[in-house]
Amino acid sequence: MTSKLSEVLEEIRHDRRFAGRIVHVEEIPARAAVYAEPEIPLRNLIRRALASIGIERLYAHQGEAIEAARAGKNVVIVTGTASGKTLCYNIPVLESLAEGAGTALYLFPTKALAQDQLRGLTRLLETDPSFAEAIPAGTYDGDTSRYGRRKLRDRGRIILSNPDMLHAGILPNHPAWSRFFSLLRFVVLDEIHAYRGIFGSNVGNVIRRLRRIARHYGSDPVFLCSSATIANPRELASRLVGGEVVVVDRDGSPRGPKRFVLWNPPFLDPNGVERRSSNVEGKDLLVRLVREGVPTILFARARITAELVYRYAREDLERRARRLAGRIAVYRGGYLPEERREIERRLFSGDLLAVSSTNALELGIDVGSLGASILVGFPGTIASTWQQAGRAGRTEEEALAVLVAYNDPIDQYLIRHPGYFFGRTPEQATIDPENPYVLERHLRCAAHELPLAADDAALFGDLLEPIAEALEDFGKVTRVEDRWFWALTDYPAAEISLRNMSDATFTILEKTDEGEPRTIGNVDAISAPELLYPEAIYLHEGETYFVRDLDFEQRVATVERKEVDYYTQAIVDSTIRLGKVREKGSLRGGETLLAEATVTWMTTGFKKIKFYGLDSIGWGKLALPPQELETVALGIVPGPDAADRLGRFGLRVVEGLAGLRNLLLVVLPLHAMCDPSNLGGVVESSNLGSPALFIYDRFPKGLGLSERGFATLGTVLAAARELAEGCPCAEGCPSCVGQPRPPLLHHDPDLLQGDPIPNKEAALRLLAIFGSAPE
Amino acid sequence: MRDEALHDRIARLARGGARRTERAPRTERAECILPPGREVRTAHGTFYLAERSLQDAIRGEKNAPLRFPKKPWNIAGGKGDLREVERPLFFDLETTGFASCPLFLAGTIDLAEGIVRQRFARDYAEEKAVVAAAAEEIAGAGTLVSFNGKSYDLPFLRSRAARHRLPFGSPPPHVDLLHQCRRAWRGRFPDFRLQTLEKAVGRADRTGDVPSAEIPELYHDFVRRGRDPRMAAVFKHNLEDVLTLVRLFFLLVEGEKKGGESSGLQGGR
């Protein structure tokens, strides 16, 4: 029995134990449903299928999307979570496939989503045995058996997969898919907001390759996309699919009233410096809601935080409401797929009352009907915030979202300025399929799939010919008459990853006294030294495991179960070392350079932190091999008199550079057409003997991002100045000089104070010295 | 590092320069280095055909002479029965890797006609015509005879046909000698690779042969430069492979005539 949420919130508000926490409540009003049927009514087969899953009428946006799809137009659907987005593409696809012999390809950003969506699709198909028989559907990914793959290739009519699999598994073997491609009517791209930055540029090129192969087999599919709320869905979708796209964003689904609460943990000391642990506050709130019977999802910023909050909540419930302790779970990347499926299933069925999760559940996995969403810490973007908050309130009932702030400058700024927070528009999702470095990789793959011809420039753009010529000169392709053929025995797609991560993973093995060691999870190679160094405490389902050994050769971390009262945090040292300077330039008050650079990360030690506390109770030293990124960096070096000129105002150059770094991490992505997370930035003085700012590409060898910054620095600095001057804040805020630098992925934000928001005046004065405008 | 130089070239392109001004002239096709043959024009383009009589092909071989057994040519069926092989077409492909890569040479021997045909793609653009012609010849054969063709050559050809959007009808009955040899000579050889079995049929002479692993790269080089003297050796390699198929087939047929015993088998253990 669920209590009324508004009453629960009232009780919490007046509970003395929670006094002073709630600093703002934003009321988001309810909205009534708007229905609309498509002009030509749905076929009976579809209507019956919908009726048997309880759907009698269509919302306005569903009707609109169906009309557009029927008319053969590309569509992007931008409506809220639980607005019935899936039907916007499932209905027109099934309608068309039921009539003819067509096929459809569904692409999801993750395997988990594809598997989840298959469940929904199957429910619809199985309403009629002949329907299910006529339209074989299945997921095609790394988990699919050989037999299953073959069956889908030969008979499948709806394939659910991901861009990575399309890139490396399907397109290179297109002859085996000739039946499927020759009948391809629809391509569904779900959650396209995930395809931003370099990943999105890669996906855009995979789509171009897909369209080329489809054309080869005589088909020209319609693209049906969906996106979470971002600033530019039309632009993103049309750049991804390479054509005009109709935007459907009038959400006709009903929504209950929602309250969005900003929650600040209280000070622990009379001086107002330290606050109570936000993780523990999040836990208290979670336990309270669970005890009231409110189905709740809690989002943590790091895997370790999700584990900590879960552990705390379980311990709390075991003491106070034992029967509920088994009805909460923790969900994150790195668990075995079957464990994740099990949690998703229990959550969907209502068997679980709450889950403590990372953003792994932010994307649209159907988690059933939830009443509340707790965000422990600002997720970093407005788009993510609304996405996570939107996981609660999937029905017409009321819903609650709570943002529990950390004691760091950005979260505290949001707490102080709720108007700013709720008024901000979500971020843009920028991609650049024409990025020559990205394009070059995909043209290799494309040439391997089918020879490149000059008229492929219609798909790939004007760089096709010069890049093909470069590939020819380096022996990758051979020109025969007017076409370039792949001329090597290697398989180019195998060497090209769409994401910035190495695909390598470490296995986590638990050693026990009796029996064989068992695999309890895995972790990507980049994260392993930060999470599984020797003597680390690895948290898995809230339990503590002691790391015995981290084997880099075998890629295995050996852990054993050990009951301890602390967790650990890696101390990571990062340095940037400049290599060959490629180009130099000058500013009025300083110099610029474009150089090769090596960025190094190394786990040099770790801290032990007592559970529930924020204090370290011990530490250890480590000597792990460093991880290196060889890339390209843009350097901005203030001239010798900059220190004096800022000093006159009591300001320091490093402060100005820190603000400038944050400004450039906002502005440069718009010029280099990437995502802020594709860039890194540091201010340091060890390379040149004086303070300098370096912005680098977070990709091996660089992808031309910093390079574009160097080439257009005047414009970029002017834009930075315009942003800072135009920002209404007085001393700097997260929109201008205060944008956080990408946090250490695996650090518990509870323990990071975060850098203070740099002084805005220092940044502006520095920009003036650089001469983007007279001082 | 060539790839780094390529990266630099892309970097120059990114800055809007460095378009290549002149193209290296391509060398002319050098048919003189290929076995004698002619260009064939088809609806699917041209290819190079080296065609000669079987007698001509085996003349001057140092191996034991090819003795045709008396008909009927019976061979073990799937269930221990015997089936007669009529109008066999022996075939073997030279490819550049797995099915996503092109093939370039299809060798066939039609025993009824007594003709050896090697269809060769002088460049990638000619592959389609080779595939189409080979598929057509196979479709017209009485029986297809291959070595591991059930898992490799035939699916490869089918995949390349699909790649070129060519029709590929259901092939005639297919005798895969790999399976036949395994069944007939189980335990007699360390492995059942063609090169191992070939010694058993008295064809040990492979002087001047190109190792199979080098063939894909050799072909890519051939297309890139327009010539490569070693291509003649690849033709010979392919020819010898198909001829070995014929000898293996006859040996199996003889074996069946003698009640499953395989006489004439050499080098077994």
Ligand SMILES: [Zn+2]
């Ligand atoms: Zn500001």
